[in-house]
Amino acid sequence: MNPFDDFGIAFANPWWLWLLLLVPLLAFLKGGFGGVPTVVFSSTEAFRALGKRVQSRRGMFLASLRFLALAALIVALARPQKGHQMTQVEASGIDIMLALDVSGSMQAEDFTIGGLAAERIDVVKRVTEQFIDARPNDRIGIVAFAGRPYLVSPLTLDHGWLLQNMERVKIGLVEDGTAIGSAIASALNRLRGDKSSKSRALVLLTDGENNMGKISPATAAEAAKALGVKLYAIGVGSDGPARIATGQRDIFGRQIYGEVPPLNAESLKAIAQTSGGHFFRATDTRSLEAIYRQIDEMERSEFEMKQFRQYRDLFPWALAAGAALMLIHGLLSQTIWRKTP
Numbered sequence: 001m002n003p004f005d006d007f008g009i010a011f012a013n014p015w016w017l018w019l020l021l022l023v024p025l026l027a028f029l030k031g032g033f034g035g036v037p038t039v040v041f042s043s044t045e046a047f048r049a050l051g052k053r054v055q056s057r058r059g060m061f062l063a064s065l066r067f068l069a070l071a072a073l074i075v076a077l078a079r080p081q082k083g084h085q086m087t088q089v090e091a092s093g094i095d096i097m098l099a100l101d102v103s104g105s106m107q108a109e110d111f112t113i114g115g116l117a118a119e120r121i122d123v124v125k126r127v128t129e130q131f132i133d134a135r136p137n138d139r140i141g142i143v144a145f146a147g148r149p150y151l152v153s154p155l156t157l158d159h160g161w162l163l164q165n166m167e168r169v170k171i172g173l174v175e176d177g178t179a180i181g182s183a184i185a186s187a188l189n190r191l192r193g194d195k196s197s198k199s200r201a202l203v204l205l206t207d208g209e210n211n212m213g214k215i216s217p218a219t220a221a222e223a224a225k226a227l228g229v230k231l232y233a234i235g236v237g238s239d240g241p242a243r244i245a246t247g248q249r250d251i252f253g254r255q256i257y258g259e260v261p262p263l264n265a266e267s268l269k270a271i272a273q274t275s276g277g278h279f280f281r282a283t284d285t286r287s288l289e290a291i292y293r294q295i296d297e298m299e300r301s302e303f304e305m306k307q308f309r310q311y312r313d314l315f316p317w318a319l320a321a322g323a324a325l326m327l328i329h330g331l332l333s334q335t336i337w338r339k340t341p
Helices: 014-029 053-077 120-133 159-168 180-191 217-227 266-275 285-298 315-334
Strands: 009-011 080-092 095-101 111-113 116-118 139-145 149-156 200-206 230-236 242-249 255-260 278-282 302-313
Touching: 009 014, 014 053, 053 315, 095 120, 095 149, 095 180, 111 120, 111 285, 116 120, 120 159, 120 285, 139 159, 139 180, 149 159, 149 180, 180 200, 180 217, 180 266, 200 266, 217 230, 217 266, 230 266, 230 285, 266 278, 278 285
Parallel strands: 095 139, 095 200, 200 230, 230 278
Antiparallel strands: 009 080, 080 302, 111 116, 139 149, 242 255
16 A cells, blocks of 8 residues: 555655665764865864854755765655546436335334334334445335325435435324335335346335225235335334323323234235245344345345556656756856855
């Protein structure tokens, strides 16, 4: 790894740069940077009164020119190059629609966030956002549903905008109920609009049975199979009854909780198998995260990345700088700063 890559500079022969370590050593052996005498005598007693501090500074300046010229010539030998890198990505992404249940039972508190009890809907939104972040090359859309489905976002590669629209995934925007069949049909309608995608998938996440809508889940699953869309059904909820806030309080002002019955997973298994997909059971936050990771591995995007680098040699500039410094040194040392023989 070249330490200059971040600045667009590289060296074709970087081993020559080790010679730069000799420059300060030579300067030290020649008297360091404290100055080089302009006039050399066996004894300076006779010239003590005539000595001028500026002469010493001139000698130091001439020595510095020599060492800078040497350093520039060493850099020229290392062949500095300035360039830039181009990356070309050819991606074959996947179209994925997410159908998220926002019925009233998704307020059940049998999941956790940070060790604290949390509603199912809050955990689902959080884990779904992580899933979206992990798939930057795929077009993803969201349909939310309760008694009927509504579009949160069409298929898009703008995942920042998609995550902003996750605020629309909330309970109470439409009448309560669980219209699974209608939600699948709505998501499929979005997926079939563009047939250029090599792979299409639908992730259905719900905690209840179909009790609303004009389309049965079985019919919707058959449509998914006909369109070549794999349906991944995730059943959310603990194995036993889960508590849910009723919105009412007792005489002491404490929240009164009711119970949500456990999930009947058989219908979800059936529709997943019909479409050629898979059924998953998420009983807590950790298992839901693991399921999303499994789906992420099953539906992978294919992409090819090519990198190109173009360089322009800069060694002529270093060579010219070194030559110019030597020329200046020669002119000064042989004219106005000429040494007494």
